[in-house]
Amino acid sequence: MANDPFKALAHPLRRDIVERLSGGTATVGEVTRDFGVSKPTISRHLKMLEEAGMVSRVVDGRTHRLTLRPESLAETSDWIETQRARWERLFDVVGEYLEERKE
Amino acid sequence: MAEEAARMVRIERTFDSPAEDVFDAWTSEEVIRRWFIPQEGWQEADAEVDLRVGGRVQVVMRTPEGNPVRAGGEYTEIDRPNRLAFTWTFEDDPSNEQMIELEFTERDGVTTVVFVNSNISAERRRDQQYDGWSTCFDEMERVLASK
Numbered sequence: 464m465a466n467d468p469f470k471a472l473a474h475p476l477r478r479d480i481v482e483r484l485s486g487g488t489a490t491v492g493e494v495t496r497d498f499g500v501s502k503p504t505i506s507r508h509l510k511m512l513e514e515a516g517m518v519s520r521v522v523d524g525r526t527h528r529l530t531l532r533p534e535s536l537a538e539t540s541d542w543i544e545t546q547r548a549r550w551e552r553l554f555d556v557v558g559e560y561l562e563e564r565k566e
Numbered sequence: 567m568a569e570e571a572a573r574m575v576r577i578e579r580t581f582d583s584p585a586e587d588v589f590d591a592w593t594s595e596e597v598i599r600r601w602f603i604p605q606e607g608w609q610e611a612d613a614e615v616d617l618r619v620g621g622r623v624q625v626v627m628r629t630p631e632g633n634p635v636r637a638g639g640e641y642t643e644i645d646r647p648n649r650l651a652f653t654w655t656f657e658d659d660p661s662n663e664q665m666i667e668l669e670f671t672e673r674d675g676v677t678t679v680v681f682v683n684s685n686i687s688a689e690r691r692r693d694q695q696y697d698g699w700s701t702c703f704d705e706m707e708r709v710l711a712s713k
Contacts, residue, residue: 546686547575553601554579554681557591560600561583 471515472539476500477508484518484531491527575683585647585672588679592650592668593617602627602637619644623652639666647672654683662686 472478476498483494495505509529512518517535521528581588591597598613602625609628616622624638636657643651650668662685669680 543575543686546683547577550575550577550681550683553597554577554679556597556601557588558579558581560591560594560597561581561587564587565583 471512471517474508474511476504477512480508480512480529481517481531481536484529488528488530491529494529575681575686577681577683578678579681580676580678582676584675585670585677588677589647589650589670592679593623598623598625601625617641617644639663643667 472481479498480494483489491505491509498505509518509520513520515535517532519530519532521530583591593615595613595615598615599611602611602613607630609630609632611625611627613625614622615624619641621641622638623641625636627635629635637655639652639654641650641652643649647670649670652666654664654666655662656664664686665682665684667682667684671678671680
């Protein structure tokens with residue numbers, strides 16, 4: 464599924480791009496500096512982020528500016544938070560149980 | 567695996583109890599039953615623990631109509647009181663077998679638990695059953711918060 468935000472975030476390089484863009488709009492060069500990978504590789508990863516709707520690109524002559532679309536991340540983090548809440552709850556129960564057994 | 571990092575939950579918590587007690591609480595049927603506190607009108611949950619590698623941990627909640635709602639997994643590593651690992655599948659997401667790994671470290675009678683839940687898939691996250699579950703958990707948290 465090309466537009467799956469989970470898939471889009473399932474690579475460390477793409478997560479780095481998203482992280483760098485969280486500070487605001489930046490050019491492709493700024494965002495991918497020091498990555499040490501080829502331009503075609505960077506293009507491929509950017510394409511996945513764009514297809515997932517996480518990053519938008521504005522072309523201004525030779526400059527390509529990228530912007531993060533934070534609303535696309537909300538769904539991903541909501542789901543992970545639901546999973547986390549379930550297990551946090553089990554930790555709470557373990558804590559209560561241990562306290563009761565001390566009494 | 568770095569590729570899986572986006573689908574991982576890590577929780578670290580400290581308990582004022584020896585590692586053996588904390589480990590035993592994690593594998594206690596009573597604890598697992600209480601974790602799945604039913605909503606009002608729901609029947610009491612059942613929990614079964616077969617604590618051996620390859621053995622199952624299983625919980626069954628029952629709706630007011632008596633329909634079962636299940637979650638469970640299989641123990642893959644049991645090293646009391648240091649490590650515990652098991653697979654886990656929620657019935658609301660049956661195609662996704664998740665992995666749970668726990669490490670217990672005791673110092674001066676205080677035990678730190680590091681929990682890692684990996685292989686969380688989101689393929690079926692829009693399923694109707696998920697909505698039901700999330701309502702149930704919201705309800706649970708509300709009830710607990712009002713105590």
